[in-house]
Amino acid sequence: MKFKVNHIIYAFLVAVVLQGCSRKKDTFINRNFHALGTKYNILYNGNISLERGKLSVNDAYTENFWELLPVERMQVNDDVFLPGETKNADFERAEEKAIKAIQKHGMNIDGKEKNPQIDEAYLLLGKARYYDQRFVPALAAFNNILNKYPTSDKINQVKIWREKANMRLDNNVGAIKKLKRLLEEEEIEGQDLADATATLAQAYINIKAKDSAIPLLGIAAENTKVKSEKARFHFIRGQLYNEFKEKDSANMEFDAIIEMHRQIPRAFYINAHLEKSYNFDPTEGDETMFQEYLTELEENRENRPFLDKIFYRIAEYHRNRASDSLAEVYYNKSLRKTTSDKYLRALNYETLGNMYFDRNVYKTAGAYYDSTMTAMTPNTKPYRIIKRKRENLDDVIYYEGIAKVNDSILYMISLPEDRQLAIYTEYAEELKQKALxxxxxxxxxxxxxxxxxxxxxxxxxxxxxxxxxxxxxxxxxxxxxxxxxxxxxxxxxxxxxxxxxxxxxxxxxxxxxxxxxxxxxxxxxxTGKQESVSEITGKEDQYNPQTYIASLPTDQTVLDSIAKERNFAYYQLGTIYKEKFNELLLSKSRFEDLLQNDPEERLILPSKYNLYKIYIELGLTRKAEAMKSDIVANYPDSRYAEILLNPQSELSKDENSPEVIYTNLYNKFENQNYAEVITEAEKQIKRLEGDDFVSKFEILKASARGRLYGFEEYKKGIDYIALTYPNSEEGKKAQELLQNAIPVLAKKEFIPDDNAKHFNVVYRFENDSDEDIDAFIKTLNEEIEEKITYFDLTTSKDLYDENTTFVVVHGLTSIQGASGFAQLLQSNEKDTRGRPIKPKITKEYFAISSPNYAIIQRHKNLNAYLKLE
Structure with missing residues (x-):
């Protein structure tokens, strides 16, 4: 009997379970069976996966305290994924669990959902997609809850998450409008209120209305129970107050973070200290106590992971107090600490580079700028600024080296022999001591x-x-x-x-x-024996002062050359400091030193004009007026005097300005007036000696000589520019041409016609003949238009050399076709009565491929080509 009862009970339970599995019947058992299965099985595991995924996102994110922190700790990437792909396996699993809950346990009966956990499933689905950075599908999940489950107890959370997704899609204005409505119409509190106000604050920050974000972040900080979020909101408020120059309010926010101490991530605690220290005013505060404060931060063992930033802050403090030596020590300490903060490394390197630059130690400054670029993201604006500064520094290092060496030589030459002997004796003794x-x-x-x-x-x-x-x-x-x-x-x-x-x-x-x-x-x-002093010193002449005295130049020609090179280096340095670095004091000293050293005539006037402009910018009015009077009195016909006397005229509009002359001369070059270009360029090069525009005229002259006289003349001109103007844009371009283009252009061997695709017919004219070339071209074009309809042909007039001009027909596709075309133009035709008509084109011609035509124009070797035919 007992056995039968057990069977009956068991059968009853099975029937109840089977009845409860149905999603089509709205019964108490059915609703609770599916609700419990959804909540404690599928959604439980899905939420675990979601939290695990959020932890991985947080671990992958690095806080950048150098910039305004985002309200939400999440890095948005631009990676593109194919349909079905995901960025994080945990979020994929959470999404799968949410979809499974909806599909397996949804009870949509008569258009209404009877399972109270399905809205939670959609919320999990939206969150998983949001953190997986698929914001459009996430938005669809949140909207589905709002449309189908308006009475859900999670409705406020859903509205907040929907606007977070909208913000990620750059719909900040719409998010602000809906979040404000939510805060006005609904009585929300606790974590929901913190999330809503923090999200609204981020939306205001996104649209640059940062003042509106500050009170909202205060509400969020008061209502959140998550300590790390509270610290973040206070820190962002402090950063915003600092942007608005409200240091006292900012310090209150940072103090709130410091009071939380070990309850929050250590990074927030340390950076709050550092941000507060940047607000210290030495005119109002106690510097002794402040130094002790920084020292305590440095010596605290718990702060070791952040010593790179602490050392940087101490270095900045010493630098602001003009203690450069101490500052340099701490900058280097900061660099020696292993850190993943590339921005901090770049700051350290750049600051050290600037310090050495200010001390005129340009080679070391250049090395620090090189290191700065390794810690920066390429092709960004800050990177390009440092790169340009480093490239400009190459010129400074080069010319400062010349000036230093030549100044030293000329100084030693100017000393009496006994003084020279004393200096070199001391130098030799130093070398010997170092060797020992x-x-x-x-x-x-x-x-x-x-x-x-x-x-x-x-x-x-x-x-x-x-x-x-x-x-x-x-x-x-x-x-x-x-x-x-x-x-x-x-x-x-x-x-x-x-x-x-x-x-x-x-x-x-x-x-x-x-x-x-x-x-x-x-x-x-x-070995058993120790080397003697004589063996140690080795070459005795290395330690003999007479060796160095004998190496000093004595020939006056050599000394003049050294002085000339030194003066040109001073001029270039003055120009570079003024134009590229805006270092007016350095530029002033170089130009003034130059004028005291009896420079070449071509450097005097531009140096004086540059000094006049520097005096004006530095407010040295009396010196500026004296320099102006000097230029006007001693160089009345110069363009500088004209500018000074008529400052209202713009140099770029002056017909005698280098810019206008160069433009006109370039137009003549385009019109193949090469001889005139060469003559005028030489004239301007002499007139503008010392001006930056000289190198432009030089390269135009070299190009014209190359077109007129051939490759060797062009190469000679380019080589001269590369050597004479190595640091100008034209000089650098010339150097590139010598390395890359010139070796290719030097080839003068003709290529077989089978290897070419384009061919020309060339008619040759002597420039001193009476033949009308323009009339011939007109007739030629008429004949081509009338007789040739199956080729797209063009004609041109090309100068070959001083004595020869070519009329060229372009657009033929084979050497036989080119010859056939020319013969067709020369063939006899008959009129309507059958009488022969003399052809209009009877000029001799030769056919040539386009590559070979370029070779004969480049190397002026037409006769060599004609011998091949």
Missing amino acids: EEEKRKEKELQKQESRQNLALSSTQDKSSKVNLNPRGLPNEFTSKDAANSFYFYNTTTVAYGKNEFLKIWGDRRLQDNWRLSKKQTDIKT
Whole structure:
């Protein structure tokens, strides 16, 4: 009987379960069965996956405290994924669980959802898509809840998440409107209120209405229970207050973070301290206490992971107090700390570079700028600024090097012989002392090495006390009959013993032939004898002051050349400091030094004009007026005097300005007036000596000479520009041409016609003949238009050299077609009565491929080509 009762109960339970599995019947059992399965099975696991995914997103995100923090800790990437792909497996699993809950446990009966957990499933679905950065599908999930479950207890959360998705899609204005309506119409509190106000604050920040974000972040900080969020909101408020120059309010926010101490991530605690320290005003605060405050931050063991930033802050403090030496120490300390903060590394390198630049140590500054660029993102605006500055510094390093060396030589030449002897004697003694110190250092290093070897040997001997030595003093392993079974190189003790014995007898010798010979003693590092002072010094002339005195130039021509080179370097430095770095004081000193050194005539006037402009910008009115009077009085016909007397006229509109002259001359170049271009360019080069525009006229002249006289003349001109103007844009371009283009253009071998695709017919005219070339071209075009309809042909007039001009027909596709075309134009035609008509084109011609035509124009080797036909 009992057995039957159990069976009945079991059957009843099975019937109840089967009844509850149905999603089509709206019964108490059905609703609760599906609700419990959804909540405690599928959604539970889905939410675990979602939280795990959020943790991975947070771990992958690096806070950038150098910029305004975002309200939400999430990095949005621009990666594109194909349909079905996902960025994070945990979010994919959470989405799968949400979809499974909707599909397996949804109870949509008569248009209404009877399972109260389905809105939670859609919320999980939207969140998973949101964190997976698929914002449009996420928005669809949130809208589905709002449309189908308006009475859901999660409706406020859904509205907030919907607007977060809208903001990610750059719909900030719409998000602000709906969030404001939510806060006005609904009584929300707690975490929902914190999320709504924080989201609204981010929307205001996105549209640059940052003042509106501050009170909202305050509400969010008061209502959130998550300590890390509270710290973030306070920190953003502090950053915003700092932007509005409200330091006291900002410090209150940072103090609120500091009070939370170990309850929040350490990064917020340290950066709150640092941001507060930047607001310190030395005119109002106690500097001694502030220094102690920074020292405490540095010495706190818990702050070790953040020492890179702390060192940087201390360095900035010392630099602001003009303690550059201490600042440099701390900048380097910051660099030595291993850090993933590339922005901080770039700041350190750039600041050190600027410090060395200000001290005129340009080579070191350039090295720091190189390091700065390695820590920056390429092709960004800050990167391009540093790159341009570094490239400009190349010119400074080059010319400063010339000026320094030549100044030194000229200074030494100007001294009396006894003073020269005293200086070089002191220099030689310094070299000798350094050599002795280096030798002592090497000797100590050798002694340390020997002591280490002896220590290793004694240790080896202690460990090998059981090793028996044969009468020759070698271990028995060397002579054992069982050596074949135990080769001595396999015994580390024996090998160590053998190495030390070799070093004792022979020293450390190179692996080479005849290593035993006595003349190989120079290779021994550990010898019994110590080298004498004379052996240490080696070449005596290196330490003889007369050697250096004898190397000084005495020929006046050489000295003049050195002075000329030094003066040109001063001029270039003055121009570079003024135009490229806006370092007016440095530029002023270089131009003034130049004018005191009896410079070439071509450098005097532009230097004085540059000094006049610098004096004006520096407010040195009296000096500016004196320089203006000097230029007007001594150079009345110069363009600089004209500018000074008539400052209202713009140089770019002056018909005598280099810009206008160059433009007109370039137009003549385009019209193939090469001889006129060469003559006028030479005239302007002489007139504008020392002006930046000279190199432009030089390259125009070189191009014109190349077109008129051929490749060799062009190469000669380009080579001259590269050597004479190495730091101008034209000089650098010339250097590139010499390296890349000139070797290719130098080839003068004609290519076979089979390798060409385009061909020309060329008619040759002598420039001193009476033939009307323009009339011929007109007739030629008429004939082509009338007789040739199956080719798209064009004509041109090309100057070949001073005596020859070509009329060229372009657009033919084979050498036979080119010849056939010319013959067709020269063939006799008949009129309506059958009488022959004399052809209009009877000029001799030759056919040539386009590549070979370029070669004859480049190398002026027409005769060589005609001999091939």
